[in-house]
Each structure stands twice: as structure tokens, then as C-alpha cells.
Amino acid sequence: SQKIEQNSEALNIQEGKTATLTCNYTNYSPAYLQWYRQDPGRGPVFLLLIRENEKEKRKERLKVTFDTTLKQSLFHITASQPADSATYLCAFRGSGYSTLTFGKGTMLLVSP
Amino acid sequence: EAGVVQSPRYKIIEKKQPVAFWCNPISGHNTLYWYRQNLGQGPELLIRYENEEAVDDSQLPKDRFSAERLKGVDSTLKIQPAELGDSAVYLCASSVGGLGTEAFFGQGTRLTVV
Numbered sequence: 001s002q003k004i005e006q007n008s009e010a011l012n013i014q015e016g017k018t019a020t021l022t023c024n025y026t027n028y029s030p031a032y033l034q035w036y037r038q039d040p041g042r043g044p045v046f047l048l049l050i051r052e053n054e055k056e057k058r059k060e061r062l063k064v065t066f067d068t069t070l071k072q073s074l075f076h077i078t079a080s081q082p083a084d085s086a087t088y089l090c091a092f093r094g095s096g097y098s099t100l101t102f103g104k105g106t107m108l109l110v111s112p
Numbered sequence: 113e114a115g116v117v118q119s120p121r122y123k124i125i126e127k128k129q130p131v132a133f134w135c136n137p138i139s140g141h142n143t144l145y146w147y148r149q150n151l152g153q154g155p156e157l158l159i160r161y162e163n164e165e166a167v168d169d170s171q172l173p174k175d176r177f178s179a180e181r182l183k184g185v186d187s188t189l190k191i192q193p194a195e196l197g198d199s200a201v202y203l204c205a206s207s208v209g210g211l212g213t214e215a216f217f218g219q220g221t222r223l224t225v226v
Binding site for chain 2: 004031032034041042043044045046049089091093099100101102103104105
């Protein structure tokens with residue numbers, strides 16, 4: 001079965017620094033990978049999608065990379081702000097699979 | 113534009129009782145998903161609809177869970193009878209296309225079974 005792993009430990013960083021979150025997957029190759037943000041008591045909010053033939057995708061202060069050799073996606077937030085504090089979820093669908101599988105999420109805490 | 117609307121927001125029931133959740137997706141979105149999210153976990157897909165058709169219900173515990181999407185718009189998810197282990201947040205999401213497009217989530221229904 002498809003497996004997706006995110007660092008379960010919270011990531012604490014100082015405001016202004018770059019936050020880097022990791023998403024690793026096993027068993028089959030994702031056709032694409034999505035990143036979502038989830039605040040407490042709210043549903044996930046879509047941030048970025050990157051396809052298997054793309055190396056990198058950017059949106060404002062956000063950047064996602066996709067390394068199919070390492071079976072890993074990295075999610076970066078540059079010039080982080082306290083308002084970026086939330087749980088970040090990655091999700092993928094493997095080629096030939098119909099289910100979108102989510103990781104457990106990584107909590108990011110940005111201190112002023 | 114209104115987002116995905118779910119109700120109720122919270123529900124507390126005793127075990128063995130039935131419960132139903134309702135979802136109104138974004139207008140024009142033909143794909144609708146029901147997810148369950150346990151504390152500290154990511155959402156897990158229960159069922160996915162393309163219009164009125166349930167195209168992926170492999171993770172739905174069919175002995176006690178049922179879902180319907182009449183006329184390809186609103187959807188309801190039902191549990192009967194509820195068990196203690198069903199306590200979780202039930203999220204509804206919708207998208208314009210299928211799995212390759214972004215999903216818009218509702219706020220969820222937090223179910224507590226006592």
C-alpha cells in the first residue's frame with residue numbers, strides 16, 4: 001500500500017527564517033503531490049500541487065520540490081511569519097491509484 | 113463565493129445511536145469527498161463521488177457507514193450504529209475535477225461518541 005511520512009515532531013523556528021518541511025513516500029511513484037495547511041478546528045486549505053515531471057513549484061513565499069529518486073518532497077516557507085504557524089499536510093496519489101493519501105502532518109511554530 | 117458547508121459543526125451521541133452529517137459542496141464542483149480525521153492524523157478518504165456516482169468507497173466501513181449524493185450536489189454521510197471508535201472529525205471536500213485538482217474542504221463535523 002502507499003505510505004507517506006512526515007516528521008511528527010513540531011518544527012520551531014524564528015521569524016524571518018526559512019522553514020523546511022519534509023514528506024517521504026514509499027511504494028510506487030506519485031503522479032502528483034499536494035501540500036495543504038490546516039489550522040486548529042479548520043479543514044485543510046490547498047497550497048500547492050507539483051506533478052511527477054516537475055522539479056520545483058513556487059507561489060509567493062512558498063516553494064515545493066519533488067525528487068522522485070529520493071522519493072521525497074520538500075516544502076519551504078521563506079521569510080517565515082508567526083501567522084505561518086499551522087500544521088502542514090502533504091498528500092499524493094500514486095500512478096494507478098485512485099485514492100489521495102495524506103500524511104499525518106507537521107506542525108510549524110514560528111516565534112516572533 | 114460560499115465555500116464547502118458542513119453541518120452540524122459538533123455532535124455528541126451515545127454509542128449505538130445513529131448520526132448523520134450533511135455537506136453542501138461548492139457550486140459547480142462535480143467531485144465530492146468524505147474524509148475522516150483522527151486526532152494527530154491526516155485525513156483518510158472514506159468515499160469519493162463523481163457527480164452522483166460513488167467511484168471510490170473502498171475505505172468506507174459498509175457495515176455501519178452509508179453515504180448518498182442525490183442529484184450530484186449535496187451529500188449525507190450516516191453512521192448506524194455509532195461506536196466509540198467513530199469519534200473523529202468528518203471532513204467533506206469538493207473539487208472541480210478529479211484527484212488531480214485542488215480540493216476545497218469544509219470545517220468538518222467533530223463527532224464524539226460516548
